[in-house]
Amino acid sequence: MTAEIRVAPTDARAGLLLRRWRPDDLDVVVAAYTDPQQRQWTRFTVDGTAGGLEWLGVQERGWAAGDRMSFAVCEDDGSDVPLGHVVLKRPDRTGGSAEVGYWTTAAARGRGIASRALSAITEWAFTTYGDDGLRRLELRHDVGNEASCRVAEKNGFPFRELVAGAGELGEGEHLHVREAGGGS
Template sequence: MNAPDAAVLHVPETPDRPALVLRPWRTEDIAGLIEACRDPVLRRWTTTAVDDEADGERWVETQRQGWASGTRLAFAVLSPRGRLLGHAVLKRNDPGGPAGEVGYWTTARARGRGVAPRALEALTHWSFTTFDGLERLELLHQTDNTASCRVAQKTRYPLDHVLPAAPPAYLRDGHVHVRHAGD
């Protein structure tokens, strides 16, 4: 994927949910990213630590590099007016291979508004329709992250197995949810 700006996903509003725009991260997203990363709930569940402008610039550059290599296709999840609501990402260690991993987070203000499942569904649909040969997507989260478990269930990612903790990097067991192309 050499042209990340061409990858813009639009999720229409519903009677009870706002419209969403998913597009590759840009420098203008840094202020919202810094604000989002101050949230202790987000910090608990992610490794994203962006405390200042320099961290934000590095983070956005990492996302750009991921697009260039095809290994990390990361989207800022925005309101139609450009307010940051979250993040959604497709990770492909083997860009031509049959499997990938999806991930996401939402800002504190976006939680409970259906942002995560709708963004994840858009990312999933885009992933399976964009990449020939992509057959399987995994969603991983800690077993005690019940909100992520609900998002996985809402988006038809059934629980596949429990991944044992692997300290020091992964202190807790994890759930692996899997969705196959055509599900």
């Protein structure tokens, strides 16, 4: 299974490299999770070095188990510094659906990185697991996270329903769904 995805550059933007998380990314993970906006919208809490190591361990164990394929999102310019995270969660590897998620560092927001990374992992997921029956990707975000809503819809994940009482803030979650072939 490929553990690296490349996104071609555009006229205005550098290419992206999606690669597995590594132990030397610890400082980036810890810094990302100290950002108040990151803490507001993510479910995993990272407090300091121990929390960062735990988070990196979750990513590594997911690859080993084959149920959580997570990627550090870097610009493909040789800098190799993660600007975000994108993940495919597929706990039932024989089922027809999986979930995707993402976040970006404060420095990367507003640059189209989340959208491009989501597009790449969506294509990768359907290509890699389509023959195994993957037909549906779900994307969830808290109701108030309008930026994630825009990213989802821009990438062919239309709003499907409100999941009441879910989410970090208890206000509910938006469920967005994309079917294989791009339909909702």
